[in-house]
Amino acid sequence: MSSDELFEKIYTSEDVAREAGVSQSTVSRVFRSDTNVSEKKKKRVLEVAKRLNYRPNAHARSLITRKTKIIGIVMRDIRNPFYSAVLEIFYDRLSARGYNIVFIKSENEEIQEKEIMQLLEYNVEGVIVTDALLSNAAAERFKRNGIVVILFNRYTEDAENSAVFCDNYLAAKQIADYLVEMGHKSFAFISGPPNTSITIDRLKGFQEVLKQRNVHELIIASGNYTYESGFKSAQELMVDHRDIDCLFCGNDIIALGAMDAIRVIGLKIPEDVSVIGFDNIRMGAWPSYSLTTWEQPLEEMMDSTVDILFQEINHRTTTHKTIMMKGHLVVRTSVKSKKTVLH
Amino acid sequence: MSSDELFEKIYTSEDVAREAGVSQSTVSRVFRSDTNVSEKKKKRVLEVAKRLNYRPNAHARSLITRKTKIIGIVMRDIRNPFYSAVLEIFYDRLSARGYNIVFIKSENEEIQEKEIMQLLEYNVEGVIVTDALLSNAAAERFKRNGIVVILFNRYTEDAENSAVFCDNYLAAKQIADYLVEMGHKSFAFISGPPNTSITIDRLKGFQEVLKQRNVHELIIASGNYTYESGFKSAQELMVDHRDIDCLFCGNDIIALGAMDAIRVIGLKIPEDVSVIGFDNIRMGAWPSYSLTTWEQPLEEMMDSTVDILFQEINHRTTTHKTIMMKGHLVVRTSVKSKKTVLH
DNA sequence: CCATTAAATGACTACGTAGTCAAAAATAAA
DNA sequence: TTTATTTTTGACTACGTAGTCATTTAATGG
Numbered sequence: 001m002s003s004d005e006l007f008e009k010i011y012t013s014e015d016v017a018r019e020a021g022v023s024q025s026t027v028s029r030v031f032r033s034d035t036n037v038s039e040k041k042k043k044r045v046l047e048v049a050k051r052l053n054y055r056p057n058a059h060a061r062s063l064i065t066r067k068t069k070i071i072g073i074v075m076r077d078i079r080n081p082f083y084s085a086v087l088e089i090f091y092d093r094l095s096a097r098g099y100n101i102v103f104i105k106s107e108n109e110e111i112q113e114k115e116i117m118q119l120l121e122y123n124v125e126g127v128i129v130t131d132a133l134l135s136n137a138a139a140e141r142f143k144r145n146g147i148v149v150i151l152f153n154r155y156t157e158d159a160e161n162s163a164v165f166c167d168n169y170l171a172a173k174q175i176a177d178y179l180v181e182m183g184h185k186s187f188a189f190i191s192g193p194p195n196t197s198i199t200i201d202r203l204k205g206f207q208e209v210l211k212q213r214n215v216h217e218l219i220i221a222s223g224n225y226t227y228e229s230g231f232k233s234a235q236e237l238m239v240d241h242r243d244i245d246c247l248f249c250g251n252d253i254i255a256l257g258a259m260d261a262i263r264v265i266g267l268k269i270p271e272d273v274s275v276i277g278f279d280n281i282r283m284g285a286w287p288s289y290s291l292t293t294w295e296q297p298l299e300e301m302m303d304s305t306v307d308i309l310f311q312e313i314n315h316r317t318t319t320h321k322t323i324m325m326k327g328h329l330v331v332r333t334s335v336k337s338k339k340t341v342l343h
Numbered sequence: 344m345s346s347d348e349l350f351e352k353i354y355t356s357e358d359v360a361r362e363a364g365v366s367q368s369t370v371s372r373v374f375r376s377d378t379n380v381s382e383k384k385k386k387r388v389l390e391v392a393k394r395l396n397y398r399p400n401a402h403a404r405s406l407i408t409r410k411t412k413i414i415g416i417v418m419r420d421i422r423n424p425f426y427s428a429v430l431e432i433f434y435d436r437l438s439a440r441g442y443n444i445v446f447i448k449s450e451n452e453e454i455q456e457k458e459i460m461q462l463l464e465y466n467v468e469g470v471i472v473t474d475a476l477l478s479n480a481a482a483e484r485f486k487r488n489g490i491v492v493i494l495f496n497r498y499t500e501d502a503e504n505s506a507v508f509c510d511n512y513l514a515a516k517q518i519a520d521y522l523v524e525m526g527h528k529s530f531a532f533i534s535g536p537p538n539t540s541i542t543i544d545r546l547k548g549f550q551e552v553l554k555q556r557n558v559h560e561l562i563i564a565s566g567n568y569t570y571e572s573g574f575k576s577a578q579e580l581m582v583d584h585r586d587i588d589c590l591f592c593g594n595d596i597i598a599l600g601a602m603d604a605i606r607v608i609g610l611k612i613p614e615d616v617s618v619i620g621f622d623n624i625r626m627g628a629w630p631s632y633s634l635t636t637w638e639q640p641l642e643e644m645m646d647s648t649v650d651i652l653f654q655e656i657n658h659r660t661t662t663h664k665t666i667m668m669k670g671h672l673v674v675r676t677s678v679k680s681k682k683t684v685l686h
Numbered sequence: 687c688c689a690t691t692a693a694a695t696g697a698c699t700a701c702g703t704a705g706t707c708a709a710a711a712a713t714a715a716a
Numbered sequence: 717t718t719t720a721t722t723t724t725t726g727a728c729t730a731c732g733t734a735g736t737c738a739t740t741t742a743a744t745g746g
Contacts, residue, residue, distance in 0.1 A: 010488055012702055023726040028704060036724065053487055058464040059402040059411070060702035063731045068402070078434075079427045079625075088421050091448045100461060103446040105434045118443060121401040144396055145353055227629070260630045282422075286570070287603045288631045355732055366696040371734060379694060403732035406701045 011052040020048040031056050062123065071099050071309070072124040074115065076106045076131040080225060080253055081281045083131055086152070089299060090128065093306045099125075106132035116141055126309050128152050133196070134161070148312040152305050153296075154197045155322060162312065162320040164305045166296040166327050168198055172205030175248060175276060175294060178329060180213045182337045184246035184274060188219040190233045190258060192250040199250060202278065206248055225250060230257025238265055238273070245273055246335075252277035252284045255291055259334065270336035280330050290332040297325050354395040363391040374399050405466065414652070415467040417447045417458065419474040423568060423596055424624045426474055429495070432642060433471065436649045442468075449475035459484055469652050471495050476539070477504070491655040495648050496639075497540045498665060505655065505663040507648045509639040509670050511541055515548030518591060518619060518637060521672060523556050525680045527589035527617060531562040533576045533601060535593040542593060545621065549591055568593060573600025581608055581616070588616055589678075595620035595627045598634055602677065613679035623673050633675040640668050 009015075013027040020027070022041050029037045030045045037045075048054075062068045071094050075083055091101055102122060104115050116138055119127055126148040134151065139161055142149045155163035179187070189206060191199045203220070210218055221237050223229030230249060234257065237244060247262075249255035255277030262273050269275055277284055280295035304323050311317065352358075356370040363370070365384050372380045373388045380388075391397075405411045414437050418426055434444055445465060447458050459481055462470055469491040477494065482504055485492045498506035522530070532549060534542045546563070553561055564580050566572030573592060577600065580587060590605075592598035598620030605616050612618055620627055620636035627634035647666050654660065 014702075017726095024703080025705080025726055025728095026724085028702095029725090032704075034705095038724065041724085053484070055460065055463045055488075057406070057466065057702050059405040059466060060731085061704075062402040063400070063406060063702085063733090064704045066731080078431050079424065081422065081424070081427075084422045084424075084427045087446075088448065091421075091446065095448070100465065101446045103430075103434065103444050105431065105438070117398065120398045122443065123400065123402060141396070145398075227625070256629070264630050282570070286599070287607050357732075360696095367733080368696055368698095368735080369694085371732095372695090375734075381694060384694085400732050403701085404734075406703090406732080407734045409701080 011054045013054070013056065016045060016048050016052060016054050019052065020044045066123075068123045068125055069099050070102055070122060070124045072102045072104050072119045072122075072127040074104045074106050074127060074129045074132050077225065078105065080131075080251075081283060082251065082253070082279045085281070085298065086130055086302070089302050090306070093302060097306070097310065119147070120145055125313050126150065128305060128309065129154075148309060150305055150309050150312075152301070156197065160320055162308045162322065164301050164308065164323045165197070165325070166301065167324045168201035169205040171278070171294050171327055172202040172248075173209045174329065175278075176206045176209035176213075179246050179248065179274070179276065179335065180209070180215065182274070182335060185215070186217070186241075186243045186245050187215060187248065188221065188237050188241065188244045188246070189248045190230055190237070190250055190254050191220060191222040192225040192229075192254070194222045202250060219244065223254070225253060227253050227257035227260075230254030231261040232257075234258035234261035235265070238262060238267065247273055247275045249275060249277050252279040252281045252291060252293055255293065255334075256283060256289055259289055259291070270334050274335040276335055284330075285332070290334060292332045292335040293330050294327055295330045296327045301325050354397045356397070356399065359388060359391050359395060359397050362395065363387045371399075409466075411466045411468055412441060413443050413445055413465060413467045415445045415447055415462045415465075415470040417449050417462075417470060417472045417475050419449045420568065421448065423474075423594075424626060425594065425596070425622045428624070428641065429473055429645070432645050433649070436645060440649070440653065462490070463488055468656050469493065471648060471652065472497075491652060493648055493652050493655075495644070499540065503663055505651045505665065507644050507651065507666045508540070508668070509644065510667045511544035512548040514621070514637050514670055515545040515591075516552045517672065518621075519549045519552035519556075522589050522591070522617070522619065522678065523552070523558065525617070525678060528558070529560070529584075529586045529588050530558060530591065531564065531580050531584065531587045531589070532591045533573055533580070533593055533597050534563060534565040535568040535572075535597070537565045545593060562587065566597070568596060570596050570600035570603075573597030574604040575600075577601035577604035578608070581605060581610065590616055590618045592618060592620050595622040595624045595634060595636055598636065598677075599626060599632055602632055602634070613677055617678040619678055627673075628675070633677060635675045635678040636673050637670055638673045639670045644668050 014024045017024040017027045022045060026037060026041055027045050030042050073087065073090060075087065077083055078087065094101055102124060104118060106115055124147060127142060128150050130152045134156060139149055149161045151161055151163035153165050155165055187210060189203060191203060193199060207218055219237060219241055221233040223233050230253065234247065247258055249258050255275055259269055259275050262269055267273055275291065277291050277293035280293045283289065284291035284293050308321055357367045360367040360370045365388060369380060369384055370388050373385050416430065416433060418430065420426055421430065437444055445467060447461060449458055467490060470485060471493050473495045477499060482492055492504045494504050494506035496508050498508055530553060532546060534546060536542060550561055562580060562584055564576040566576050573596065577590065590601055592601050598618055602612055602618050605612055610616055620634050623636045623638035626632065627636050651664055
C-alpha cells in the first residue's frame with residue numbers, strides 16, 4: 001500500500017492556476033505581490049490558494065532568484081547565556097527582515113569543513129560568526145561563493161570581513177583604572193582561550209594600565225568561557241596566591257564560577273576579594289552575585305551587524321567595515337572600595 | 344559596472360562535467376555516492392570539483408528529491424538554560440544524521456501563522472516543538488503537508504502527534520511525598536503558565552499527594568518559566584504567607600529566582616524555607632544555590648524524540664507514540680529535613 | 687573468438703518557481 | 717468610431733539537480 005494517500009497532495013502554482021482559470025505566471029505574480037494583476041483575478045487566485053492550502057516552494061524560488069533568504073549563524077557555546085541572548089536577538093532582527101536562520105554549532109574552535117559545506121550547499125546569503133574562529137581559508141571559501149561574512153564580537157587582523165565588536169582594549173583599560181582607583185593591589189586575570197581577539201585585547205588593555213600605574217605583577221590563568229573553567233581557575237588561583245585581592249574575569253560566566261569558588265573557600269566578596277566581569281549578562285544582576293561588570297551595548301552591536309550584513313548582501317560592496325563600540329561600567333557590589341571615603 | 348566579476352562563478356554539475364569530460368549524470372552520481380561509477384572517472388570528477396570549488400546545490404536537490412534534510416525546531420524561550428541545552432543536544436543528534444536545523448522562535452505561546460508558513464515554505468521534513476503550544480489547527484496544517492511533528496517535553500490531549508516528555512504527574516507525586524516525609528507542613532507551588540500540560544500535571548500530582556496526606560492547603564502562584572517571575576512570585580508569597588515552609592517551583596529557573604527572593608527578604612534556605620525545583624539545569628548545582636530538584640532524563644528523552652522523528656519521516660507511519668520517561672530526584676541542600684534522625 | 691551478462695555512461699526530462707516577451711484586453715485620446 | 721497608450725495576461729524558458737532509460741563498454745563463459 002502506498003502511504004502517499006495518507007497525505008494531501010502538495011499543490012503547486014500550476015494547480016492553483018488551473019483551478020482559478022489563470023496562468024501560472026499570474027499565480028506567481030500574486031504571490032510576489034506584483035502590482036500588475038487585476039483585483040478580480042488576484043482575489044480568485046488567493047481564494048483557490050487558500051482552499052488548496054497552497055504555499056510557494058522556497059527551494060524552487062531560491063533556485064530561480066538565487067536568493068535564499070537564509071542567514072547562517074555560527075556559534076560554539078549556545079549554553080553561554082551571552083550567546084543565547086545573541087541568538088535570540090539576531091533571530092528577531094533577521095526575522096523582521098523576512099530572513100530565516102540556519103543554526104550552525106561549531107564543533108571545535110575553528111569552523112570546520114563540514115559546517116562550511118552545509119552553509120555553502122544551502123546557499124545562505126550571509127553568515128554571522130559569533131563564537132567561533134574563522135580561518136582565512138574558510139573566509140576565502142565563503143567569499144569565493146559570494147557569501148557575506150560578518151564577525152560579531154570578534155575580529156581577525158588580516159581577514160577581509162566586516163566585524164562588529166566592543167572595544168575590549170579600551171574597556172579593559174577603564175576596568176583596570178577603576179580597580180586601581182578602588183585601591184586594589186594584587187591583581188589576577190582569568191581569561192578565556194588565549195588565541196581570540198577578545199582575550200588578547202582585554203588582557204592587553206588591562207596589563208598596560210597596571211604597568212602604567214606601577215603594578216608590575218599580574219597573575220594570569222587562562223581557560224575557556226565557562227562557569228566550570230572560572231570556578232576551577234579561581235580555586236587554583238586563590239589557593240596558590242592568598243594575597244590576591246582583585247580578580248578580573250574574561251567574561252561574566254567565568255566571574256560567576258569564580259565567585260562561587262571563592263565563597264566555597266570561605267572568602268568573602270568583596271571584602272576579601274573583588275571580582276569584576278565582562279558582558280553584563282542577566283545573571284550578574286541576580287542578588288546572589290550582584291556582579292560589577294562591563295556592559296557591552298549588545299542591541300546596538302547587533303543592529304549594526306545586521307545593517308552591515310544587508311548592506312553587503314544588497315549592494316555587494318567589497319569594502320568592509322569594522323565597528324567598535326564602547327560600552328560602560330555597571331557598578332554593583334562585587335568590587336570593594338578600599339579607599340577612605342572623604343566627605 | 345556589474346559587480347558580479349568580484350565573485351567567482353558558482354559552478355554547477357554541468358560545468359564540472361564539461362571540464363572533466365563526462366556527463367552531468369556522472370557528476371551527479373559521484374556526489375550521490377552512487378557505486379556505478381568507474382574509479383577513474385570518479386577521481387577525475389572529484390579533482391575538477393575541488394578545483395572549481397564545486398558544491399551541489401541543496402535547493403535544486405530538494406526540488407527533485409522532495410527531501411530537504413531540514414528539521415525545524417520551534418522554541419519560545421531560548422534564554423531558559425533548559426532549552427539552550429535542548430537546542431544544543433538536538434543540534435548534535437540531528438547533525439549526526441546529516442540534517443540541518445532551521446531555528447524558529449515562537450513569538451507567542453502558540454505557534455503563529457507566520458512561523459507555520461516559514462516551515463511549510465522551506466518544506467522541512469519534520470518539526471520538533473519544544474517550548475510552544477501547538478494548536479490543533481496548526482498540527483493539522485503540518486499533517487496535511489506531510490510534515491512530521493513531534494512534541495518534546497509536552498503533549499496535547501487530543502492532537503495526533505507523537506510526544507516525548509517526562510512523567511510530570513508521577514514526578515510531582517514523588518516530590519510531594521518526599522517533602523511531606525521531610526516534615527514540611529505548609530506548602531506553596533509556583534507554577535509556569537497554567538495552560539500547559541507540564542504545569543497541569545505537576546500541579547495535579549502534587550495536589551493529590553498532599554490531599555492524600557492530609558495537607559489541605561496549597562498556596563499557588565502562577566507566572567511563567569523565568570527567573571524574574573519566580574523572584575516576584577516568591578516575594579509576594581512570602582510576604583503574604585509568613586508560615587510557608589516549603590516551596591515547590593515549576594522549574595529550576597523559577598526556583599533560582601525564588602531562592603534569591605527569599606534570601607533578599609532575609610530568610611534562610613533551607614532553615615526557614617525549603618525550595619525544590621524541576622529539570623536539573625546545570626545552574627542548580629552551583630554552590631550558591633545547591634538546589635534539590637527533579638532530573639529529567641534529558642538525553643534519553645531527546646534520543647527517543649529523534650528516533651521517533653526519523654521513524655515517522657522514513658516510514659511515514661500514521662500511528663503516533665507517546666513516550667513518558669521517569670527521571671529521579673536529585674538531592675542537594677535546598678530542602679531541610681525536619682524529622683529527628685533516628686540511629 | 688563469439689555470445690552472453692554485467693557495469694558504466696550519457697541523453698533527456700521533471701521538480702516548482704520567477705521573469706521575459708509578445709499578445710491581448712482595457713482605457714484614453716482624437 | 718478609430719487610433720494610440722497603458723494595463724493585464726499567458727506562453728515559454730531557465731534555475732541545478734536526480735533519476736529513468738537506452739546505449740555503449742567491459743567482463744565473463746564457453
